[in-house]
Amino acid sequence: MTRSGDDAKIISGEAPIVFSKACELFIEELTRRSWMVTMQGKRRTLGKEDVASAVMATDLFDFLVGMVASDDSPNSVHMQTLRTVGNKCAYKHVN
Secondary structure, eight states: OBOOSTTOOOBOTTHHHHHHHHHHHHHHHHHHHHHHHHHHTTOSSOOHHHHHHHHHHOGGGGGGHHHHOOTTSTTOOOEEEEEEETTEEEEEEOO
16 A cells, blocks of 8 residues: 655555545444444433443454543543343443
């Protein structure tokens, strides 16, 4: 996709399309998992706490954990996974 080296300033024509699709799939997966948390809470509005819970419960999103929940934040979300069966998880928010 790119030339290696410090002076590389161009990317191939296909790269933006690949990056765009990767972003689309990433957001779709994060939204789907967040929505599962929302539904398990018997709510119909997805909130930032649902996104944080989904991030914390999914190994794939480990690189985001520090962004969604820090112990210094008054709005940090602490979550415990109760069980995992296939793609379905049960979550419990812990204070």
